[in-house]
Amino acid sequence: DAKTTQPTSMDCAEGRAANLPCNHSTISGNEYVYWYRQIHSQGPQYIIHGLKNNETNEMASLIITEDRKSSTLILPHATLRDTAVYYCIVRVFSGSARQLTFGSGTQLTVLP
């Protein structure tokens, strides 16, 4: 699985959009980008995933660059409850039975 690089921490004002970047320059053609988050000491929560097209769901939007070497998770209107560690994970969608590999993630703090 491709390695990802994320900033260690970010702040965002409540009500504003939070844009969390992720670099995955070694991503291969059959690897997807997934985002999970972990609110302090709770179980990780799935947010969104995508291959090459931009994706949107009720939680967030995922923007993947055309060369697929980086992506941005967008929380459109951040709330205090969005304060969490956000993990960007790159892996093959299916095939071999492999687990999600979590890196260090980005600590997002939403400020009132």
Add this chain to the structure above:
Amino acid sequence: DSGVTQTPKHLITATGQRVTLRCSPRSGDLSVYWYQQSLDQGLQFLIQYYNGEERAKGNILERFSAQQFPDLHSELNLSSLELGDSALYFCASSVGGGSGTEAFFGQGTRLTVV
């Protein structure tokens, strides 16, 4: 609520003891994953079961073992416990055994070894 149930939520035990952590996956999910998260450490994959069979293994210690039963619930057994085994233990489940894409995590069991 992810639909994954872990029991107990908290566990305090002494060094050298043995404990069993239990996980009930979401209805219909065949795959169960176990993760360990020590204080200030990342999530470390331990082991995966799919429909009763071991599918993948991470850096799981020999003192640790797991199994998945016919009703698909899983148990993680930790023996000869050491202080360093104190951690949050998470279980996750997914429909398939190959993707783990949309894995749903339980709220974890906090193990404290004293």
